[in-house]
Amino acid sequence: xxxxxxxxxxxxxxxxxxxxxxxxxxxxxxxxxxxxxxxxxxxxxxxxxxxxxxxxxxxxxxxxxxxxxxxxxxxxxxxxxxxxxxxxxxxxxxxxxxxxxxxxxxxxxxxx
Amino acid sequence: xxxxxxxxxxxxxxxxxxxxxxxxxxxxxxxxxxxxxxxxxxxxxxxxxxxxxxxxxxxxxxxxxxxxxxxxxxxxxxxxxxxxxxxxxxxxxxxxxxxxxxxxxxxxxxxx
Numbered sequence: 001x002x003x004x005x006x007x008x009x010x011x012x013x014x015x016x017x018x019x020x021x022x023x024x025x026x027x028x029x030x031x032x033x034x035x036x037x038x039x040x041x042x043x044x045x046x047x048x049x050x051x052x053x054x055x056x057x058x059x060x061x062x063x064x065x066x067x068x069x070x071x072x073x074x075x076x077x078x079x080x081x082x083x084x085x086x087x088x089x090x091x092x093x094x095x096x097x098x099x100x101x102x103x104x105x106x107x108x109x110x111x112x
Numbered sequence: 113x114x115x116x117x118x119x120x121x122x123x124x125x126x127x128x129x130x131x132x133x134x135x136x137x138x139x140x141x142x143x144x145x146x147x148x149x150x151x152x153x154x155x156x157x158x159x160x161x162x163x164x165x166x167x168x169x170x171x172x173x174x175x176x177x178x179x180x181x182x183x184x185x186x187x188x189x190x191x192x193x194x195x196x197x198x199x200x201x202x203x204x205x206x207x208x209x210x211x212x213x214x215x216x217x218x219x220x221x222x223x224x
Contacts, residue, residue, distance in 0.1 A: 034212060034213075041217055041218050042202055042215035042216060042217050042218045043156075043202075043215050044215075045212055045213075045214060048212050088156070090156075090213075099158055099161065099171070100156075100158070100213055101158075102155060102156040103155075104155045105155070
């Protein structure tokens with residue numbers, strides 16, 4: 001059965017800190033890994049990673065994939081209170097592009 | 113640009129009552145459509161997906177059903193709600209270009 005495991009489950013930091021969120025996966029026929037940010041409502045798309053070692057960057061957020069060790073990390077530098085959210089990692093699973101298997105997420109709280 | 117809408121945003125229903133959540137996508141044709149549920153604990157569980165009109169795949173046995181009467185319309189239904197149906201329901205769509213899935217605003221369902 002395909003599996004996505006995120007760690008830590010929750011994290012509390014102060015504004016300005018740098019955080020690293022982890023996502024490990026076990027899937028057949030790996031295609032890609034996706035990161036989402038979920039505040040109070042629906043998840044919003046952050047990154048899609050398909051190749052090892054190539055960093056994707058958007059402002060203070062960046063992410064990288066390691067297909068050999070089967071994990072990805074999401075980094076947030078100079079955190080702000082607006083970064084407080086649940087961060088979800090997902091991979092297409094079941095041998096198709098149709099279904100995403102999600103991890104349980106990391107709840108990040110950034111205190112002023 | 114593509115947009116996705118789902119409604120109602122919040123719903124409080126008694127046990128045994130029916131349910132209908134509706135989702136529509138604009139700006140794309142023949143999208144893959146999904147219903148996810150997010151219960152306490154934050155994990156997203158895929159309930160149904162559809163690759164075309166009238167084509168519905170169910171991922172988990174449950175008290176719910178889905179229908180796709182038109183290309184860009186996806187409906188989640190129940191004839192008789194259970195307490196365990198409470199949760200946050202998310203409609204999502206996926207286009208032809210890749211694996212990324214985009215979510216609607218979500219519907220909070222409380223069964224009392």
